Amino acid sequence: MSSPLIIALDHASLEAALPLVDQLDPQRCRLKVGKELFVRSGPQALEALHRRGFEVFLDLKFHDIPNTVAAAVHAAADHGVWMVNVHASGGRAMMRAARDVLDRHALNTHLIAVTVLTSMDDEALAETGVARLAGEQALHLAGLARESGMDGVVCSALEAGDVAAQCGHEFLRVTPGIRPAFAQRDDQSRVMTPLEALQAGSTHLVIGRPVTRAEDPMAALVEIEQELSNAGA
Numbered sequence: 001m002s003s004p005l006i007i008a009l010d011h012a013s014l015e016a017a018l019p020l021v022d023q024l025d026p027q028r029c030r031l032k033v034g035k036e037l038f039v040r041s042g043p044q045a046l047e048a049l050h051r052r053g054f055e056v057f058l059d060l061k062f063h064d065i066p067n068t069v070a071a072a073v074h075a076a077a078d079h080g081v082w083m084v085n086v087h088a089s090g091g092r093a094m095m096r097a098a099r100d101v102l103d104r105h106a107l108n109t110h111l112i113a114v115t116v117l118t119s120m121d122d123e124a125l126a127e128t129g130v131a132r133l134a135g136e137q138a139l140h141l142a143g144l145a146r147e148s149g150m151d152g153v154v155c156s157a158l159e160a161g162d163v164a165a166q167c168g169h170e171f172l173r174v175t176p177g178i179r180p181a182f183a184q185r186d187d188q189s190r191v192m193t194p195l196e197a198l199q200a201g202s203t204h205l206v207i208g209r210p211v212t213r214a215e216d217p218m219a220a221l222v223e224i225e226q227e228l229s230n231a232g233a
């Protein structure tokens with residue numbers, strides 16, 4: 001599957017997500033299951049998506065003590081998901097524990113770490129006591145994530161090029177905060193269009209509301225695909 005697109009299924013339940021899922025093609029995108037859908041529909045949602053042939057990113061952003069996070073990552077990987085994530089700000093020991101549990105059980109789920117949420121700008125980050133600018137902090141956490149054995153990071157596309165330069169091109173740059181020209185910014189701060197994001201060095205583009213809340217979600221997805229293919233991306 002070579003498409004960089006990951007559609008965020010931020011739906012209230014599996015039943016609410018299926019009408020869209022059943023129009024999508026596993027050859028054209030992967031799917032992301034986040035907190036709301038997982039809390040309401042649980043592993044059943046993962047099973048339903050896997051049965052339809054989709055690779056699934058389970059986006060629960062674990063952030064806890066190392067033992068707890070490692071156990072949660074193990075449980076997620078046991079469901080056969082393609083990708084799972086933790087917060088890099090949980091620190092080296094926490095990320096290392098998550099890496100080790102996957103290695104010990106020979107589980108090949110991609111393990112990535114969230115750097116700085118794409119909804120946050122410099123001011124919001126400063127309020128949490130972090131003195132660095134958002135882009136600098138994202139790069140700092142990407143370095144820590146790389147040293148701690150992560151396969152990549154979640155960052156904004158604005159940082160993707162610098163992350164690749166610092167951590168290597170094999171290190172995944174999964175970027176939400178993707179906003180096609182036709183879409184609203186919503187609660188996202190550090191944004192780029194799909195084409196800009198790929199050109200800036202993203203390996204995967206996470207897109208939610210611009211598709212899922214569009215009047216015609218499939219038309220929105222096709223428009224994004226055309227933007228990427230017209231530019232040879």
Ligand SMILES: O=c1ccn([C@@H]2O[C@H](COP(=O)(O)O)[C@@H](O)[C@H]2O)c(=O)[nH]1
Nearest residue numbers: 008034116117118176177206207208209
């Ligand atoms: O820094 C982050 C980390 C995760 N997300 C998630 O990605 C999608 C984005 O959805 P949109 O509707 O396209 O804004 C959503 O599920 C977030 O939980 C993120 O946005 N930023």
